[in-house]
Amino acid sequence: MYLYPKWIRLWHLLNALFCLMLIITGLCLQYSGKGRPLIPFDKAVALHNTGGIALSLSYFIFFLGNIFSPNKKHYRLKYKGLWKDMYTQFNYYMFGVFKGQKHPFPVTEENKFNPLQKVSYVLIMYIALPLIIITGWGLLLPDITISRVFGVSGLILTDIIHIISGFIISIFMIIHIYLCTLGSTPGSLFKGMISGYHVGED
């Protein structure tokens, strides 16, 4: 099944690289005062800013692609039975996979994501990434950031939202990569993201 057209593979590669770069440089900024840093502070700032601008541009590939291509159908949530389906998939990840059970929601051209993938991809792509990008621009251009919100500094609030989104995206990335090893073979989903073709029924 051809599930990942060229634009998705290009966007995904750029997105993964920029996210990795931003997580590493972001951690260097966060822990800049402790001992010898992995990357010196001023270099980490420059790399983080460049990575943030690059991530914003690459997000447009995803956003526009998902407006103008049929891929958007995979991001439409159907609420009926969603909790039950998510629970079934969660149970599979927790227990079924270790008992060699079959995937409860095998991949088809109409449904390339299982319910947990679908919900997590929608939350990450349409809430967490926009939040981190908008707050990142707010920190990069402090003059455009609202100065006070309910008596609290707008910059501090922006910073807190930025850090929380970054933390969530980092955790997502670790879980995402682990769950991507649970295809027909440990490498099959990664190969699919390189060739565009999904192999196997799960």
Ligand code: HEM
């Ligand atoms: C080194 C890092 C990463 C690796 C190895 C990786 C691997 C993969 C693989 C193998 C797939 C295809 C399987 C599937 O459809 O679930 C996939 C899809 C996807 N990944 Fe990643 N990923 C990485 C980072 C990220 C990051 C940082 C994000 C978002 C912040 C992300 C978001 C997505 C999304 C939304 C899809 C579905 C794309 C679509 O078909 O519409 N990935 N990833």
